Amino acid sequence: MAISGKVVELDSKLVSFIDTWKGRPGSEIMILHKVQEVYGYVPREVAMEISREIGIPLAKIYGIITFYHLFKLKKPGKNQISVCMGTACYLKGGNDLITEIEQLLGVGVNSTSSDGLFSLELVRCVGCCGLAPVMVINGKTYGNLKKNMLPEIFAEYRNKEEGKANG
């Protein structure tokens, strides 16, 4: 059963996106992508509001969210690290990168560091196999990585954050 009664005020960008897609068949996944673009994940109250807006039971929406890897139910860290686990990256030491990142940042796969700065996830092939092993941070690709390059890369993001805090 779809939710009745307003749950939460949605972001205006999201509202206009829903308006253009509402009523078009097969819009659920596209709308959820937009939700994630706006909020970084799919908050429960937003999912409820979407259910009400497009008239689809909340259970169906959660069915979709939990089926696909890309949809997140938890808020990710400020900087999202994705380590590629495609075959080429695996052969060229992707696993070692993960162990090193876990140690360096004290963060496990699919979790967020205690300071909320970094979250780590594994992804299936970002399609840069020529650059293996590859890691992506906030959409920026780092290729031909070696373990000893990681501290400097992370420091850059840390400094950016501190710069923001101080400035």
Add this chain to the structure above:
Amino acid sequence: MDKKYFFVWEPEKLKQNQMYNAFSKVINEKNLQEKAEVIKSLFLGLTADTPVVKIMPEGNIYKGFAESDVETIIDNALNGKTSKFTCECGNKNSKVPEADPQSKQFKIVLRNAGYINPESIEDYIMRGGYSAVEKAVFSMTPDSLIAEVKASGLRGRGGAGFPTGLKWELTRREKDPVKYVICNADEGDPGAYMDRSIMEGDPHNLIEGMILGGYAIGSSQGFIYIRAEYPLAIERLEKALTAAREKGLLGKNILGSDFSFDIELRWGAGAFVCGEETALIASVEGKRGNPRPRPPFPSVSGLWNKPTFINNVETWANIPVIVEKGGAWFATIGTEKSKGTKVFAVTGKVKNPGLVEVPMGTTIREIVFDICGGINNGKKYKAVQTGGPSGGVIPEKFLDMQVDYETLQSIGSIMGSGGLIVMDEDDCMVDVNKFYLQFSVDESCGKCAPCRIGGKQILEILEKITKGNGEEKDVEKIKSIAMAMQKASLCALGQTTPNPVMSSLMYFEDEYMQHIKGKKCSTGKCKDLVSYTIISDKCIGCGLCAQRCPVTCISGEKRKPYLIDQSKCIKCGECYAVCKFNAVSRG
């Protein structure tokens, strides 16, 4: 004089656009806008660590130049001279679209990628783009179009190799007035990026193919189901669709004819099973991507229960050339049963990884050694893997076998979508197959038991073997579970999940036995089965290994043999890699 186009590519890790800006600065300062144009290229068909520029129409490629050299490069190009920064890797494949005997490549699908500005419909049209649509709409009937595709012998490039023309004909025959065409751009096979390069490098090629498909079966709506992981491809396709609509190539009454057709994008959300056509259809409908039993096949009842046909990106990209040059021309390329070319994404332990497009029937040796420069670091070839998690390995003895659908199947692999992963002597077959199994287990949608349970069971056995607890009967067990999965799974994902392990058992059973009986992994990849020791006769006591050891478990005095403390060793292999005297043994 012809205008020169400078395609500048810069590695992502460098400061973005530095060279691009340098080129545009020189062009603007010297008022050369009429004669020269700089274009940001995201793909030149090769990988490098420094910026690369390709100058069209000559096709000269330069790398290793500095910002201060840009002016000279531009001046030389405009005066018809070459510059000294030639890059040998690229020059070979600079001529398109005919066969190039020197490079052994033959570009049909990738004929434009890297040579045109993918964001400019004019560039595509300038190279003959959309003339196939014009030809089809005004001078061919849908039936003659289908006949042309059938004559070409084109088969689906997504993996299974179903004849494309036949699939079109079956969908055309359906009486329902509403039909759909879909492009499967959910390139999920790890280690493969052919489709991404087509969409990013030549999006109009795909769109033109789909328009022709729509005309052939009598559909007015197409969908491209694309991975959300490819943001640039999405952006370029959106731009290309808008440009095509503006030119009257999409939408109502295409080019003034009475044929109307449009295309929409639908994003995937990271589910490998959505490469299976019935699961893909469910996902386009906005639902969970669960496959369903066939029949009915999508050609009878597909998207929203309407007749639908699905082709993958590479298949679509072949269509415009077939229509323009004719099916008979296309059928001259390739082998008896596999026509045309195939794009492979060659990756792994190979010197020049990248995309290659070769005629069907080219041998693995030609692809890996002649085109891609052979194995990296002087190591020994072990196998190539085709078809990803649904495919198999090709050992050394088949290096000279011609690659086509049938031969690959006959040796236990598949053509797959085009991922070709090169493995060397350092890669452990059991470990690699554990990786593929893990992938398929994660990606199983869980709907049918053979796939959900069987995959997990095989994975557990492989884990047991790599931990040193394998038993001889395990191999038999794997084989019987594999058979059950192949026979009883609902869709291709479950049916093919055992393929990698079965194919490696066919050629590398002794390696499995070495893990099971000998409790050894000679490559050192299975950490529970390996130990590193220093051979005291060979060790000169330089101490480099001790310096490199991340857990400082190597000790000793200078000029005397060193010793590894086995209780602390984490088996990372640094000492083995760093020793110049082969004094560290792995076993």
